[in-house]
Amino acid sequence: MNQAAVRSASEFRVRYAETDQMGVVYHANYLIWCEIARTDLIRQLGTTYASLERQGTVLAVSEAALRYHASARYDELIRTECWVDRVRSRLVRFGYRILKIDDDSSPLKLVTAHTTLIALDASGRPRTMPADLLTRLKGSE
Amino acid sequence: MNQAAVRSASEFRVRYAETDQMGVVYHANYLIWCEIARTDLIRQLGTTYASLERQGTVLAVSEAALRYHASARYDELIRTECWVDRVRSRLVRFGYRILKIDDDSSPLKLVTAHTTLIALDASGRPRTMPADLLTRLKGSE
Amino acid sequence: MNQAAVRSASEFRVRYAETDQMGVVYHANYLIWCEIARTDLIRQLGTTYASLERQGTVLAVSEAALRYHASARYDELIRTECWVDRVRSRLVRFGYRILKIDDDSSPLKLVTAHTTLIALDASGRPRTMPADLLTRLKGSE
Amino acid sequence: MNQAAVRSASEFRVRYAETDQMGVVYHANYLIWCEIARTDLIRQLGTTYASLERQGTVLAVSEAALRYHASARYDELIRTECWVDRVRSRLVRFGYRILKIDDDSSPLKLVTAHTTLIALDASGRPRTMPADLLTRLKGSE
Numbered sequence: 001m002n003q004a005a006v007r008s009a010s011e012f013r014v015r016y017a018e019t020d021q022m023g024v025v026y027h028a029n030y031l032i033w034c035e036i037a038r039t040d041l042i043r044q045l046g047t048t049y050a051s052l053e054r055q056g057t058v059l060a061v062s063e064a065a066l067r068y069h070a071s072a073r074y075d076e077l078i079r080t081e082c083w084v085d086r087v088r089s090r091l092v093r094f095g096y097r098i099l100k101i102d103d104d105s106s107p108l109k110l111v112t113a114h115t116t117l118i119a120l121d122a123s124g125r126p127r128t129m130p131a132d133l134l135t136r137l138k139g140s141e
Numbered sequence: 142m143n144q145a146a147v148r149s150a151s152e153f154r155v156r157y158a159e160t161d162q163m164g165v166v167y168h169a170n171y172l173i174w175c176e177i178a179r180t181d182l183i184r185q186l187g188t189t190y191a192s193l194e195r196q197g198t199v200l201a202v203s204e205a206a207l208r209y210h211a212s213a214r215y216d217e218l219i220r221t222e223c224w225v226d227r228v229r230s231r232l233v234r235f236g237y238r239i240l241k242i243d244d245d246s247s248p249l250k251l252v253t254a255h256t257t258l259i260a261l262d263a264s265g266r267p268r269t270m271p272a273d274l275l276t277r278l279k280g281s282e
Numbered sequence: 283m284n285q286a287a288v289r290s291a292s293e294f295r296v297r298y299a300e301t302d303q304m305g306v307v308y309h310a311n312y313l314i315w316c317e318i319a320r321t322d323l324i325r326q327l328g329t330t331y332a333s334l335e336r337q338g339t340v341l342a343v344s345e346a347a348l349r350y351h352a353s354a355r356y357d358e359l360i361r362t363e364c365w366v367d368r369v370r371s372r373l374v375r376f377g378y379r380i381l382k383i384d385d386d387s388s389p390l391k392l393v394t395a396h397t398t399l400i401a402l403d404a405s406g407r408p409r410t411m412p413a414d415l416l417t418r419l420k421g422s423e
Numbered sequence: 424m425n426q427a428a429v430r431s432a433s434e435f436r437v438r439y440a441e442t443d444q445m446g447v448v449y450h451a452n453y454l455i456w457c458e459i460a461r462t463d464l465i466r467q468l469g470t471t472y473a474s475l476e477r478q479g480t481v482l483a484v485s486e487a488a489l490r491y492h493a494s495a496r497y498d499e500l501i502r503t504e505c506w507v508d509r510v511r512s513r514l515v516r517f518g519y520r521i522l523k524i525d526d527d528s529s530p531l532k533l534v535t536a537h538t539t540l541i542a543l544d545a546s547g548r549p550r551t552m553p554a555d556l557l558t559r560l561k562g563s564e
Contacts (some may be wrong), residue, residue, distance in 0.1 A: 009294065012294065015316045016321070016331075017167050021160035021215055021476075027484040028158060028458075031451035039298070046393045049298075050357040053444075061450040065488040071547075074162055075321065077334040126495075153435065157462065157472075158455045162335075168343040172310035173440045180439070190439075191498040194303075199499065202309040206347040212406075216462065216473040265353075275417075299451060301444035303497055308440050356444055 007083045007141035008041035024071035030111045034096045037082035045136040059117040066113040079104030087137045089128045091118045147281035148224045149182035165212035172250045175237045186277040192228035200258040207254040218243030228271045228278045232259045288422035289365045290323035306353035316378045319364035327418040341399040348395040359384030369419045371410045373400045429563035430506045431464035447494035453534045456472045457519045460505035468559040482540040489536040501526030508545045512551045
């Protein structure tokens with residue numbers, strides 16, 4: 001992403017249910033946190049993913065990749081950032097950075113990730129993204 | 142339940158994702174295990190919940206109550222039992238018993254529970270249960 | 283609870299991961315939301331559950347009961363309220379009310395619940411609650 | 424992997440809790456299914472991950488990548504396969520293939536994935552893997 005890109009920032013605390021017996025956040029939960037950040041980015045771009053689905057377009061994850069740098073623990077304050085990495089007519093790739101911010105120290109990078117999503121119609125067939133969505137996503141790069 | 146009642150028994154191992162930082166299974170997961178047992182009971186009664194939904198009937202949980210007696214840990218072998226506790230035309234109450242069985246010793250009772258489910262149509266309105274389902278549920282008491 | 287009782291209020295949006303194929307929030311997730319509200323109540327009382335565990339006291343759920351009144355959907359704004367219902371030296375019962383608030387209309391009650399928690403030491407044996415915690419909990423009734 | 428490699432195969436049905444409002448399995452759950460397959464592979468190699476942790480070695484996920492080919496639905500029968508892809512003294516990379524098998528037709532590939540795990544001691548510091556584990560993992564390639 002270039003410096004001018006739109007980037008969402010969502011903050012929340014780690015839930016007890018998200019920890020595992022290692023005492024840290026279970027690794028699959030970061031994909032859920034990416035989705036929270038993505039939802040917030042789309043809202044920030046002036047629409048909502050909920051309304052998109054109601055209008056018959058689904059964005060289905062076709063690829064996901066995560067790198068785990070450090071661990072989060074129960075009740076810590078988390079910030080998830082999301083931005084548009086690449087847009088095509090039928091797919092969009094989002095980038096993510098997940099940070100721990102509840103220390104006095106500077107934010108600690110926990111996870112970096114990206115996911116690729118493809119546009120589907122209500123019956124699950126690939127389709128081009130609605131023009132309005134495409135414009136918003138491209139404008140945010 | 143009387144002694145002649147149909148009772149399902151599902152077995153599986155505790156997933157790592159189901160543990161929390163206390164080192165035991167997070168308490169909300171037992172509701173998910175109850176649902177596994179309920180799915181298996183309905184299959185045992187000769188139909189499937191999946192087909193019921195496809196035919197336009199949803200069973201929505203309206204009440205749940207759980208008592209936690211002992212804790213389960215990662216990779217332990219679990220048995221969940223489910224039976225029909227009470228049936229009315231619009232609702233059914235299931236009973237559950239969740240046990241740990243991977244010791245040489247006798248099974249250890251972890252959780253007892255019950256849930257009440259009400260029948261809804263595809264648009265979320267209360268309805269009477271399909272006659273065939275009602276017959277199967279009543280026959281299992 | 284009486285009118286003067288301390289009551290926490292936590293707000294967040296429904297995550298996509300929390301929905302199920304019925305199109306609404308899966309019922310087990312409300313227990314997770316209760317825990318969020320409980321964490322926030324304890325913080326509001328001037329301590330944190332995280333520090334309590336670090337000092338060797340665990341509060342383990344021994345009973346839970348939920349009544350489901352209405353359904354929540356993806357991206358809706360939720361408020362969970364929690365208060366102390368009853369305190370004894372070894373256990374505490376919390377009450378919960380979960381509401382949907384993202385409409386222009388008045389809040390909609392989704393779930394009412396209560397959970398009973400018992401104090402355990404680090405090795406899982408019942409213990410009396412730390413005096414400081416007991417005082418805070420009793421003061422909030 | 425070469426043809427002679429050890430490959431675990433775990434089978435289970437999709438839980439209702441694992442679906443989302445799209446009517447299919449929520450994408451983060453496949454990471455949980457990978458962990459089930461990994462647990463079973465380690466058991467097949469003659470030890471258990473649970474005992475490994477009890478002896479002070481943790482395998483923490485440092486990277487994960489998933490490709491989603493098709494969707495799974497509630498109650499469908501799933502098979503997850505896992506094998507050792509690469510072993511070093513401090514890390515191991517596992518490969519996964521997740522299939523749907525409850526049709527009369529041939530298995531349908533849902534997800535392919537790999538995860539890299541690094542060995543940590545009980546206090547979270549990188550360590551070399553126990554010699555016995557290393558031997559078992561290398562022998563399975």
